[in-house]
Amino acid sequence: MTTTPADMDVRRITDAELPAWMRAAKTGFLRPPTVTDADVAARRTAHVGSRTYGAFDAGSCVATFRSFPQELTAVGGTPVPADAISNVAVLPTHRRRGILTRLMSEDLTAAKDRGDVVATLIAAEYRIYGRYGFGPATSAAEWTIDVPRTGLDPHWPGPEDGGRIDFVDLEEIRKTGPELHERLRRGQPGAVSRTDVWWETDTGVLRAYGEWSEAFYVAYRSADGELQGLVSYKADDHWGDAKQPLNTATVEWLIATTPAAERALWRYLCSIDWVVRVKSGARSPDDLLPYFLPDPRAASITTQTDWLWVRILDVVRALEARTYGGTGALVLEVADRAGFTGGRFLLEAGPDGASCTPTGRGADLTLDVATLASLWLGDESAPRLAALGRLGEERAGAALEADALLRTPRRPWCPDMF
Numbered sequence: 001m002t003t004t005p006a007d008m009d010v011r012r013i014t015d016a017e018l019p020a021w022m023r024a025a026k027t028g029f030l031r032p033p034t035v036t037d038a039d040v041a042a043r044r045t046a047h048v049g050s051r052t053y054g055a056f057d058a059g060s061c062v063a064t065f066r067s068f069p070q071e072l073t074a075v076g077g078t079p080v081p082a083d084a085i086s087n088v089a090v091l092p093t094h095r096r097r098g099i100l101t102r103l104m105s106e107d108l109t110a111a112k113d114r115g116d117v118v119a120t121l122i123a124a125e126y127r128i129y130g131r132y133g134f135g136p137a138t139s140a141a142e143w144t145i146d147v148p149r150t151g152l153d154p155h156w157p158g159p160e161d162g163g164r165i166d167f168v169d170l171e172e173i174r175k176t177g178p179e180l181h182e183r184l185r186r187g188q189p190g191a192v193s194r195t196d197v198w199w200e201t202d203t204g205v206l207r208a209y210g211e212w213s214e215a216f217y218v219a220y221r222s223a224d225g226e227l228q229g230l231v232s233y234k235a236d237d238h239w240g241d242a243k244q245p246l247n248t249a250t251v252e253w254l255i256a257t258t259p260a261a262e263r264a265l266w267r268y269l270c271s272i273d274w275v276v277r278v279k280s281g282a283r284s285p286d287d288l289l290p291y292f293l294p295d296p297r298a299a300s301i302t303t304q305t306d307w308l309w310v311r312i313l314d315v316v317r318a319l320e321a322r323t324y325g326g327t328g329a330l331v332l333e334v335a336d337r338a339g340f341t342g343g344r345f346l347l348e349a350g351p352d353g354a355s356c357t358p359t360g361r362g363a364d365l366t367l368d369v370a371t372l373a374s375l376w377l378g379d380e381s382a383p384r385l386a387a388l389g390r391l392g393e394e395r396a397g398a399a400l401e402a403d404a405l406l407r408t409p410r411r412p413w414c415p416d417m418f
């Protein structure tokens with residue numbers, strides 16, 4: 001007889017259950033399910049501070065879910081506490097019986113009780129998370145650069161601006177990377193905090209996710225010696241029939257705190273002997289990258305997708321945490337089926353911040369909490385959402401006013417996958 005979630009044990013796992021939990025997670029993600037003692041030891045370290053849930057049917061682990069504390073940068077630079085969700089999997093033998101719904105409900109309820117302002121995740125498929133109040137809040141684009149077509153001078157010996165570019169070893173990355181990333185994410189709406197475990201995993205200290213191979217790490221320092229950019233990249237080994245090198249360099253991540261550092265690092269990647277293609281990795285859709293090239297068409301977008309999904313758990317704190325593009329007032333009627341944070345709110349916003357209070361005034365705009373997430377980080381256009389029927393305009397002109405307040409001059413960006 002098919003069991004339902006009500007018959008199952010849905011709870012935090014014990015330490016002894018970690019190997020079975022990992023096997024279920026790998027199976028759900030269609031990865032070879034083998035789990036070694038070394039994998040378990042690494043995962044145990046990686047999970048410190050996490051909330052690791054499982055669903056058990058007659059004692060065997062059939063679903064996995066994990067959340068951990070994170071900070072998400074709001075527009076204007078204030079970090080808000082987030083419940084970051086990852087490792088969501090239900091075995092194909094147990095799908096579509098409501099197990100994810102039960103796990104999500106437990107985790108979001110706990111996050112709300114803890115005082116997290118939002119929950120965050122990167123969705124495997126578009127249609128999974130909207131029903132739980134998540135909306136796509138940032139997007140990502142990946143460019144492939146055809147290096148010979150860029151028009152860049154192949155004789156380039158290094159930055160013209162007095163800065164320098166050097167290889168960096170793993171120890172140095174572990175030392176300087178976190179500090180540079182902190183500087184970046186505090187000024188980048190949509191960016192999330194990186195844990196020590198992230199850096200240890202990236203640099204091979206912690207091998208919790210299977211195979212690891214060392215990337216090339218390169219730093220850009222400005223003329224006065226300040227570290228302003230880091231890139232991690234790998235290269236393949238592809239040669240043409242007539243022994244021409246046709247290698248592709250693939251960026252694992254590139255973080256930069258100034259346009260000069262971005263320019264220099266992309267220029268560097270396009271100057272490596274043997275490399276004829278550079279794949280940029282997931283960038284902001286309005287990244288400067290193509291316009292660093294004399295011929296921007298040499299960089300074509302090869303992937304464009306939604307990226308960070310946000311579930312607002314506290315409308316008042318979320319709207320008060322950010323800054324706005326102008327001064328104005330709007331009444332928002334926010335529907336939240338799950339009951340965490342819906343209601344009618346008066347938003348009185350200005351360039352330095354806002355107040356958001358429950359109100360009895362008539363609504364200017366009506367929207368679902370998931371739609372508010374798409375507006376909150378400044379990525380979406382309110383008139384576009386109105387045209388799609390996702391935003392109800394109760395007062396003529398309110399969508400345009402919302403756009404002027406909420407949308408940002410540069411699009412938000414989350415550099416991380418988690």
Ligand SMILES: CC(=O)SCCNC(=O)CCNC(=O)[C@H](O)C(C)(C)COP(=O)(O)OP(=O)(O)OC[C@H]1O[C@@H](n2cnc3c(N)ncnc32)[C@H](O)[C@@H]1OP(=O)(O)O
Pocket residue numbers: 028029085086087088089090091094095096097098099100101102121122123124125127128131
């Ligand atoms: C943050 C992350 O970790 S992203 C990774 C997510 N994991 C995966 O994609 C791995 C493969 N997929 C799975 O493991 C599972 O299918 C899950 C986790 C996506 C869904 O788990 P389930 O237990 O089947 O979900 P559940 O039964 O609670 O579904 C709830 C509703 O969502 C719908 N739904 C669930 N998954 C999907 C999907 N992939 N596409 C469309 N609808 C979906 C169900 O049809 C159901 O709708 P209904 O309420 O109208 O009947």
